[in-house]
Amino acid sequence: MTELSPILKQATPVTVDHGAGCYLYDTDGRRYLDFTAGIGVTSTGHCHPHVVAAAQAQVSRLIHGQYTTVMHRPLLELTERLGTVLPAGLDSLFFANSGSEAVEAALRLARQATGRPNVIVFHGGF
Incomplete structure:
Protein backbone atom coordinates (compact mmCIF):
# COMPACT_ATOMS: atom_id res chain seq x y z
CA MET A 1 0.00 0.00 0.00
CA THR A 2 1.22 3.49 -0.81
CA GLU A 3 0.63 6.25 1.70
CA LEU A 4 1.69 9.80 2.42
CA SER A 5 4.93 10.18 4.32
CA PRO A 6 4.39 9.93 8.09
CA ILE A 7 7.10 12.56 8.53
CA LEU A 8 4.71 15.26 7.31
CA LYS A 9 2.34 15.71 10.23
CA GLN A 10 -1.19 16.93 9.57
CA ALA A 11 -2.43 19.80 11.74
CA THR A 12 -5.96 18.36 11.75
CA PRO A 13 -7.63 15.04 10.93
CA VAL A 14 -10.02 16.84 8.51
CA THR A 15 -10.39 15.50 4.96
CA VAL A 16 -11.70 18.34 2.80
CA ASP A 17 -14.26 17.71 0.08
CA HIS A 18 -14.56 21.27 -1.25
CA GLY A 19 -14.22 24.93 -0.41
CA ALA A 20 -16.50 27.94 -0.91
CA GLY A 21 -15.58 31.47 0.06
CA ASP A 34 -10.28 28.45 6.67
CA PHE A 35 -7.98 30.61 8.78
CA THR A 36 -4.98 29.76 6.58
CA ALA A 37 -6.55 30.95 3.30
CA GLY A 38 -4.60 28.16 1.64
CA ILE A 39 -1.42 29.72 3.07
CA GLY A 40 -2.22 32.87 1.11
CA VAL A 41 -3.10 31.11 -2.14
CA THR A 42 -6.84 31.62 -1.71
CA SER A 43 -6.86 35.26 -0.61
CA THR A 44 -10.05 35.84 -2.65
CA GLY A 45 -11.73 32.82 -1.07
CA HIS A 46 -12.24 29.30 -2.34
CA CYS A 47 -13.82 28.99 -5.78
CA HIS A 48 -14.77 32.65 -6.27
CA PRO A 49 -16.69 32.67 -9.59
CA HIS A 50 -14.54 35.42 -11.15
CA VAL A 51 -11.31 33.66 -10.18
CA VAL A 52 -12.60 30.30 -11.44
CA ALA A 53 -13.65 31.86 -14.78
CA ALA A 54 -10.31 33.66 -15.18
CA ALA A 55 -8.35 30.50 -14.32
CA GLN A 56 -10.38 28.40 -16.76
CA ALA A 57 -9.89 30.97 -19.51
CA GLN A 58 -6.13 31.11 -18.90
CA VAL A 59 -5.50 27.35 -18.71
CA SER A 60 -7.47 26.88 -21.92
CA ARG A 61 -4.83 29.06 -23.62
CA LEU A 62 -1.60 28.46 -21.68
CA ILE A 63 -1.00 26.63 -18.41
CA HIS A 64 2.56 27.76 -17.81
CA GLY A 65 4.96 30.09 -19.56
CA GLN A 66 8.28 30.32 -17.75
CA TYR A 67 9.08 33.99 -18.21
CA THR A 68 12.81 33.46 -18.15
CA LEU A 82 1.41 47.08 -11.34
CA GLY A 83 3.54 49.87 -12.78
CA THR A 84 0.61 52.27 -12.43
CA VAL A 85 0.20 51.66 -8.68
CA LEU A 86 3.74 51.04 -7.40
CA PRO A 87 5.53 53.83 -5.52
CA ALA A 88 8.04 55.95 -7.43
CA GLY A 89 11.42 54.25 -7.75
CA LEU A 90 10.01 50.72 -7.91
CA ASP A 91 10.43 50.21 -11.62
CA SER A 92 11.63 46.61 -11.89
CA LEU A 93 9.68 43.47 -11.07
CA PHE A 94 10.65 39.87 -10.48
CA PHE A 95 7.83 37.36 -10.15
CA ALA A 96 8.21 34.22 -8.04
CA GLN A 112 24.82 39.37 -10.78
CA ALA A 113 24.47 43.03 -9.75
CA THR A 114 27.64 43.07 -7.64
CA GLY A 115 29.75 40.76 -9.78
CA ARG A 116 30.67 38.88 -6.60
CA PRO A 117 30.14 35.12 -6.96
CA ASN A 118 30.28 34.19 -3.26
CA VAL A 119 27.56 34.45 -0.64
CA ILE A 120 28.07 34.08 3.10
CA VAL A 121 25.44 31.89 4.74
CA PHE A 122 24.89 30.40 8.15
CA HIS A 123 23.15 27.28 9.35
CA GLY A 124 19.56 27.95 10.36
CA GLY A 125 19.25 31.12 8.29
CA PHE A 126 16.36 29.82 6.24
Missing part, protein backbone atom coordinates in the same frame (compact mmCIF):
# COMPACT_ATOMS: atom_id res chain seq x y z
CA CYS A 22 -13.74 31.43 3.38
CA TYR A 23 -15.03 27.97 4.30
CA LEU A 24 -13.85 24.40 3.83
CA TYR A 25 -16.30 21.49 3.89
CA ASP A 26 -15.26 18.02 4.94
CA THR A 27 -16.44 14.74 3.48
CA ASP A 28 -19.26 14.62 6.06
CA GLY A 29 -20.51 18.10 5.11
CA ARG A 30 -19.15 19.88 8.19
CA ARG A 31 -18.09 23.49 7.60
CA TYR A 32 -14.77 24.96 8.82
CA LEU A 33 -13.53 28.54 8.66
CA THR A 69 12.30 31.40 -21.31
CA VAL A 70 9.23 32.81 -23.09
CA MET A 71 7.12 35.92 -22.58
CA HIS A 72 3.33 35.84 -22.51
CA ARG A 73 0.68 38.55 -22.71
CA PRO A 74 -0.95 38.12 -19.24
CA LEU A 75 2.43 38.66 -17.56
CA LEU A 76 3.11 41.78 -19.60
CA GLU A 77 -0.37 43.12 -18.81
CA LEU A 78 0.09 42.48 -15.08
CA THR A 79 3.47 44.21 -15.17
CA GLU A 80 1.92 47.26 -16.85
CA ARG A 81 -0.95 47.38 -14.32
CA ASN A 97 5.69 31.62 -6.95
CA SER A 98 7.12 30.90 -3.50
CA GLY A 99 9.29 32.32 -0.77
CA SER A 100 12.03 29.84 -1.65
CA GLU A 101 12.08 31.02 -5.26
CA ALA A 102 12.10 34.65 -4.15
CA VAL A 103 15.08 34.09 -1.83
CA GLU A 104 16.96 32.18 -4.53
CA ALA A 105 16.24 34.95 -7.03
CA ALA A 106 17.40 37.63 -4.59
CA LEU A 107 20.69 35.77 -4.13
CA ARG A 108 21.18 35.35 -7.88
CA LEU A 109 20.29 38.98 -8.59
CA ALA A 110 22.65 40.22 -5.87
CA ARG A 111 25.49 38.11 -7.27
Whole structure:
Protein backbone atom coordinates (compact mmCIF):
# COMPACT_ATOMS: atom_id res chain seq x y z
CA MET A 1 0.00 0.00 0.00
CA THR A 2 1.22 3.49 -0.81
CA GLU A 3 0.63 6.25 1.70
CA LEU A 4 1.69 9.80 2.42
CA SER A 5 4.93 10.18 4.32
CA PRO A 6 4.39 9.93 8.09
CA ILE A 7 7.10 12.56 8.53
CA LEU A 8 4.71 15.26 7.31
CA LYS A 9 2.34 15.71 10.23
CA GLN A 10 -1.19 16.93 9.57
CA ALA A 11 -2.43 19.80 11.74
CA THR A 12 -5.96 18.36 11.75
CA PRO A 13 -7.63 15.04 10.93
CA VAL A 14 -10.02 16.84 8.51
CA THR A 15 -10.39 15.50 4.96
CA VAL A 16 -11.70 18.34 2.80
CA ASP A 17 -14.26 17.71 0.08
CA HIS A 18 -14.56 21.27 -1.25
CA GLY A 19 -14.22 24.93 -0.41
CA ALA A 20 -16.50 27.94 -0.91
CA GLY A 21 -15.58 31.47 0.06
CA CYS A 22 -13.74 31.43 3.38
CA TYR A 23 -15.03 27.97 4.30
CA LEU A 24 -13.85 24.40 3.83
CA TYR A 25 -16.30 21.49 3.89
CA ASP A 26 -15.26 18.02 4.94
CA THR A 27 -16.44 14.74 3.48
CA ASP A 28 -19.26 14.62 6.06
CA GLY A 29 -20.51 18.10 5.11
CA ARG A 30 -19.15 19.88 8.19
CA ARG A 31 -18.09 23.49 7.60
CA TYR A 32 -14.77 24.96 8.82
CA LEU A 33 -13.53 28.54 8.66
CA ASP A 34 -10.28 28.45 6.67
CA PHE A 35 -7.98 30.61 8.78
CA THR A 36 -4.98 29.76 6.58
CA ALA A 37 -6.55 30.95 3.30
CA GLY A 38 -4.60 28.16 1.64
CA ILE A 39 -1.42 29.72 3.07
CA GLY A 40 -2.22 32.87 1.11
CA VAL A 41 -3.10 31.11 -2.14
CA THR A 42 -6.84 31.62 -1.71
CA SER A 43 -6.86 35.26 -0.61
CA THR A 44 -10.05 35.84 -2.65
CA GLY A 45 -11.73 32.82 -1.07
CA HIS A 46 -12.24 29.30 -2.34
CA CYS A 47 -13.82 28.99 -5.78
CA HIS A 48 -14.77 32.65 -6.27
CA PRO A 49 -16.69 32.67 -9.59
CA HIS A 50 -14.54 35.42 -11.15
CA VAL A 51 -11.31 33.66 -10.18
CA VAL A 52 -12.60 30.30 -11.44
CA ALA A 53 -13.65 31.86 -14.78
CA ALA A 54 -10.31 33.66 -15.18
CA ALA A 55 -8.35 30.50 -14.32
CA GLN A 56 -10.38 28.40 -16.76
CA ALA A 57 -9.89 30.97 -19.51
CA GLN A 58 -6.13 31.11 -18.90
CA VAL A 59 -5.50 27.35 -18.71
CA SER A 60 -7.47 26.88 -21.92
CA ARG A 61 -4.83 29.06 -23.62
CA LEU A 62 -1.60 28.46 -21.68
CA ILE A 63 -1.00 26.63 -18.41
CA HIS A 64 2.56 27.76 -17.81
CA GLY A 65 4.96 30.09 -19.56
CA GLN A 66 8.28 30.32 -17.75
CA TYR A 67 9.08 33.99 -18.21
CA THR A 68 12.81 33.46 -18.15
CA THR A 69 12.30 31.40 -21.31
CA VAL A 70 9.23 32.81 -23.09
CA MET A 71 7.12 35.92 -22.58
CA HIS A 72 3.33 35.84 -22.51
CA ARG A 73 0.68 38.55 -22.71
CA PRO A 74 -0.95 38.12 -19.24
CA LEU A 75 2.43 38.66 -17.56
CA LEU A 76 3.11 41.78 -19.60
CA GLU A 77 -0.37 43.12 -18.81
CA LEU A 78 0.09 42.48 -15.08
CA THR A 79 3.47 44.21 -15.17
CA GLU A 80 1.92 47.26 -16.85
CA ARG A 81 -0.95 47.38 -14.32
CA LEU A 82 1.41 47.08 -11.34
CA GLY A 83 3.54 49.87 -12.78
CA THR A 84 0.61 52.27 -12.43
CA VAL A 85 0.20 51.66 -8.68
CA LEU A 86 3.74 51.04 -7.40
CA PRO A 87 5.53 53.83 -5.52
CA ALA A 88 8.04 55.95 -7.43
CA GLY A 89 11.42 54.25 -7.75
CA LEU A 90 10.01 50.72 -7.91
CA ASP A 91 10.43 50.21 -11.62
CA SER A 92 11.63 46.61 -11.89
CA LEU A 93 9.68 43.47 -11.07
CA PHE A 94 10.65 39.87 -10.48
CA PHE A 95 7.83 37.36 -10.15
CA ALA A 96 8.21 34.22 -8.04
CA ASN A 97 5.69 31.62 -6.95
CA SER A 98 7.12 30.90 -3.50
CA GLY A 99 9.29 32.32 -0.77
CA SER A 100 12.03 29.84 -1.65
CA GLU A 101 12.08 31.02 -5.26
CA ALA A 102 12.10 34.65 -4.15
CA VAL A 103 15.08 34.09 -1.83
CA GLU A 104 16.96 32.18 -4.53
CA ALA A 105 16.24 34.95 -7.03
CA ALA A 106 17.40 37.63 -4.59
CA LEU A 107 20.69 35.77 -4.13
CA ARG A 108 21.18 35.35 -7.88
CA LEU A 109 20.29 38.98 -8.59
CA ALA A 110 22.65 40.22 -5.87
CA ARG A 111 25.49 38.11 -7.27
CA GLN A 112 24.82 39.37 -10.78
CA ALA A 113 24.47 43.03 -9.75
CA THR A 114 27.64 43.07 -7.64
CA GLY A 115 29.75 40.76 -9.78
CA ARG A 116 30.67 38.88 -6.60
CA PRO A 117 30.14 35.12 -6.96
CA ASN A 118 30.28 34.19 -3.26
CA VAL A 119 27.56 34.45 -0.64
CA ILE A 120 28.07 34.08 3.10
CA VAL A 121 25.44 31.89 4.74
CA PHE A 122 24.89 30.40 8.15
CA HIS A 123 23.15 27.28 9.35
CA GLY A 124 19.56 27.95 10.36
CA GLY A 125 19.25 31.12 8.29
CA PHE A 126 16.36 29.82 6.24
